[in-house]
Amino acid sequence: xxxxxxxxxxxxxxxxxxxxxxxxxxxxxxxxxxxxxxxxxxxxxxxxxxxxxxxxxxxxxxxxxxxxxxxxxxxxxxxxxxxxxxxxxxxxxxxxxxxxxxxxxxxxxxxxxxxxxxxxxxxxxxxxxxxxxxxxxxxxxxxxxxxxxxxxxxxxxxxxxxxxxxxxxxxxxxxxxxxxxxxxxxxxxxxxxxxxxxxxxxxxxxxxxxxxxxxxxxxxxxxxxxxxxxxxxxxxxxxxxxxxxxxxxxxxxxxxxxxxxxxxxxxxxxxxxxxxxxxxxxxxxxxxxx
Numbered sequence: 001x002x003x004x005x006x007x008x009x010x011x012x013x014x015x016x017x018x019x020x021x022x023x024x025x026x027x028x029x030x031x032x033x034x035x036x037x038x039x040x041x042x043x044x045x046x047x048x049x050x051x052x053x054x055x056x057x058x059x060x061x062x063x064x065x066x067x068x069x070x071x072x073x074x075x076x077x078x079x080x081x082x083x084x085x086x087x088x089x090x091x092x093x094x095x096x097x098x099x100x101x102x103x104x105x106x107x108x109x110x111x112x113x114x115x116x117x118x119x120x121x122x123x124x125x126x127x128x129x130x131x132x133x134x135x136x137x138x139x140x141x142x143x144x145x146x147x148x149x150x151x152x153x154x155x156x157x158x159x160x161x162x163x164x165x166x167x168x169x170x171x172x173x174x175x176x177x178x179x180x181x182x183x184x185x186x187x188x189x190x191x192x193x194x195x196x197x198x199x200x201x202x203x204x205x206x207x208x209x210x211x212x213x214x215x216x217x218x219x220x221x222x223x224x225x226x227x228x229x230x231x232x233x234x235x236x237x238x239x240x241x242x243x244x245x246x247x248x249x250x251x252x253x254x255x256x257x258x259x260x261x262x263x264x265x266x267x268x269x270x271x272x273x274x275x276x277x278x279x280x281x282x283x284x285x286x287x288x289x290x
Contacts, residue, residue, distance in 0.1 A: 009138035010259045011252055016144040018251020019151035020206055024224055025231035025243040026155055027202030030162075033238035034175045034195040040102040041082075042228060043221025044109035045200050049075050049207035050216035051113065057124045057211075064124070064211045065146065071204035079200030084193040113218035123215040147209035154205045155244055158198070162240065171195055175238070227254075227267075230274050236284030246285065249273075 024046065031039045052071055056062040062070070082105065091097035131142035162168040173181040174191045182188050231250055235242020250270050257269035277284065 006259070007256075008136060009140070010255045012135060012138050012140055013144065014252035014255030015248055016140065016148040016251070017255065018248040019148045019155075020209055021224075021227055021231060021251055022244045022247025023151040023154055023202050023206045023209075025228040025235075025247050026158055026240060027199035028225075028228045029232045029235070029238055029240065029243045030158070030202075031196055031199040032232065034171055035098070035192055037098045037102070038229070039196075039199065040099065041105040041109065042199070042203070043225030044106040045075070045078070045221070046203045046207060046224055047113060047216065047218060047221040048078070048109060049200075049203045050211055050214075050220060051117065052204075053207045053211045054122055054124060054216050063126065064208045065150075068205060068208045071208055072201045075204030076197040076201040078197075080193045080197035082200075083196035084189070087196070088189060088192065110218050110221075117218060119217060119219075121215050121217040124211060126212050129212055141213055143212035147213070150209045151206065154202065158202065159240055161198075167194065227270065230270060234274055234277055234284060236286040239284065239286040242284055242286030
């Protein structure tokens with residue numbers, strides 16, 4: 001099991017998975033960094049995005065990668081509307097209410113999916129679903145390789161947007177001091193909704209990268225959101241660099257754990273590292289000390 005010919009493919013496979021984990025976690029950490037709440041509906045929103053990609057392929061014949069220009073704006077619009085119309089109004093400005101509202105949205109979305117699609121697990125087939133690319137001794141799945149570079153590109157676009165654009169400066173201002181941002185003319189509620197929309201747009205991109213090699217059912221988001229929460233805490237709450245590094249680390253640890261302990265116990269290493277970080281560096285790998 002420590003042979004290079006076995007470890008190298010496992011690490012590469014973990015990195016490809018970890019990049020998508022990082023993209024999902026970046027959406028979650030952006031929402032936390034700006035709104036200062038945990039979005040319990042994140043997994044259910046990913047499930048909605050996966051069903052969207054699935055039906056674009058099955059109903060209209062649109063390739064999952066070609067669905068990116070459709071799914072990213074669609075999920076952004078869903079996130080913006082949910083925050084502006086439902087979460088903002090129902091929470092009455094209280095963080096504890098926001099948590100309950102997002103949990104309620106998650107339950108509603110999952111049960112609507114069960115009603116509409118039953119509990120069947122669905123997947124799609126493309127001409128490249130089973131294609132592989134040789135990298136040294138590793139034969140890597142082509143959809144996973146595309147997902148790796150696509151997820152990294154999406155992360156880079158998000159980071160550039162937050163760091164270099166006027167919108168990004170407004171987001172950072174609201175995240176740091178919302179009352180001061182409001183005093184200088186920033187529409188805080190609008191920035192909240194945009195941030196929530198961007199968080200869900202990340203899920204739209206992740207769904208397009210996932211589905212050629214993955215599946216969808218009404219409960220599919222639960223596993224992803226659990227890993228995403230772990231990554232956000234592991235990397236440091238609100239840290240983009242932490243979410244990216246944590247996602248890649250978690251992907252590799254999960255892959256190596258599956259190699260050594262079997263697929264059913266593959267995630268045990270993730271939670272061992274998670275516990276160690278909470279014990280010895282509770283602010284996370286990239287988080288600032290309180």
